Structure formats: structure tokens, C-alpha cells
Amino acid sequence: MRERLVARLSHPRNYVIRSACSCEGKGATMARILLVEDDAALARGIVALLKAAGYAADTAKNGEEALFLVDSEPFNLIILDIGLPDISGFDVLKRLRARGCKIPLLVLTARDHVTDRVKGLDLGADDYLLKPFDADELAARARALLRRDHGDPSPVVVIGNLMVDRVHASAEVCGRPLQLRPREWAVLDRLAAKAGEVITKERLISEVFSYDDAVGPNALEVHIARLRKKLEPDGPTIKTLRGLGYMLKAE
Ligand code: CA
16 A cells, blocks of 8 residues: 655645545656646645656746746646736736647636636636645646647557556556656656657756756756666667657667
8 A cells, every 4th residue: 555645734724735646756647737826835735746746846926927937948737826916817827828828727716716717717727626625636637637738549658569558657568567767757758759759858858857856967868778778678769869869769
């Protein structure tokens, strides 16, 4: 029985986040998530939960910061609180959609503001969650939105002898399960999604690491080297195309 992750937030409103995530350390589909939340304690709890689930997570504590970050970083999902100190979450949402931003967006709204969820959906939110919420539910909704975002109807990708199960965040070569750390899984997931195509090093780094991750110059190479070892001898190979990037290719 895996240990339950319980993040109890020391906030006057007593938000309690519980996760009984059965795949701690692994995200169903690796992705980078932006959390827009001004409540620092709640934000820390949610980020810890998202990171434990294997996602890269960044936070913005107000609307302007959120708009800036969305312009500069490739997020796959935005979790947006409505009550923000500068501009309201509704305005952030409206501005994002007005500039053509199509990133899936989940609105967080207080339970007593029922009309907020209707307004949020009308403005282009993809889903909403009422506060206080259960961590399992947040994780499940994030997974559902991310699956939709990846536009991949098949959650299982097969490349030669490698099978990547993006729902259960697992991979196997010739039926042999691979023991992958969260970051290794993230790299493999991105490479598998674009198998046979070149992915630049910069793009992989931006999709796999969050803003405040300390990314050393060789961090990606280290993960790639470990992955190569784990894929040997029967799995596909990760080719380095000098100056271009990486490509996962079945022999
Ligand atoms: Ca708030």
C-alpha cells in the first residue's frame, strides 16, 4: 500500500489537500502547469501535489504575472483562481482567450459563488473546481484536460518494442516494465509523443522543467543517458542530432 500524501495547509481557512495518488512520483501525461493563486499556503500545497504527480508546476500570484508567464513559457494547462489581488481571474481568462490563447484552463472558485462557474465557462474556461476541493479531484481533472490538450485519442503509444502507456505513466520494452524516475518519464513521454521527429533540446527542457527548477547545463543529458540504458538492448534508440536535438526511433 503506497503511502498517502497528505498536505495539510496551515491556513486560517483550513484547506486540506489530500492525495491518495497511486502513482506518486509519476504524472499520467507529463506536462507543465501554471497555477495562478494568491493564497501562498494554498499555492504551495497545490504545487507540491502537482510535482508529486510528476508535473512541472509554476506559480503566479497575481493576474499580471500570469499573463506575462503565459506569453513567455509553454504551459499545457492553467489552473486559475478567480479572486486575485490585481485583476480578477475572469479578466485574466478574458484577455488570454482574446489573444487567442488555447491552453486548457481550469478555474478555481469559492463554493458560495455559484454564478462564477457559469461565468467562467462562458468566458472560455474548460472546467471549474469549487474550493475547498479534494486533491484527487484536482489531479483527475488536470489529467483529463491534459489528455484532451495532447489531442491523442490513443493513450498508448508503441514505438518498435517500446510501449508507452500515458494514462498510467508506465512504459515497457518487450513486456519488461521500465523503472523510471518522474523526470525520465517526462522526457520519454515527450520523445514518444513525437517519435521519428526531432525535438530540440530547448523545447524538451522547457516542457520538462519548471521555472524555478535548478537546471544544470547537463541535466537533460543525464536523463537521456539514463533512459538510453533503460531502453537497451531491445528498445528504440534516442538519437542525438548534433546542433538539432533528439529523436526517438525504432531500429
Ligand atoms: Ca484568491
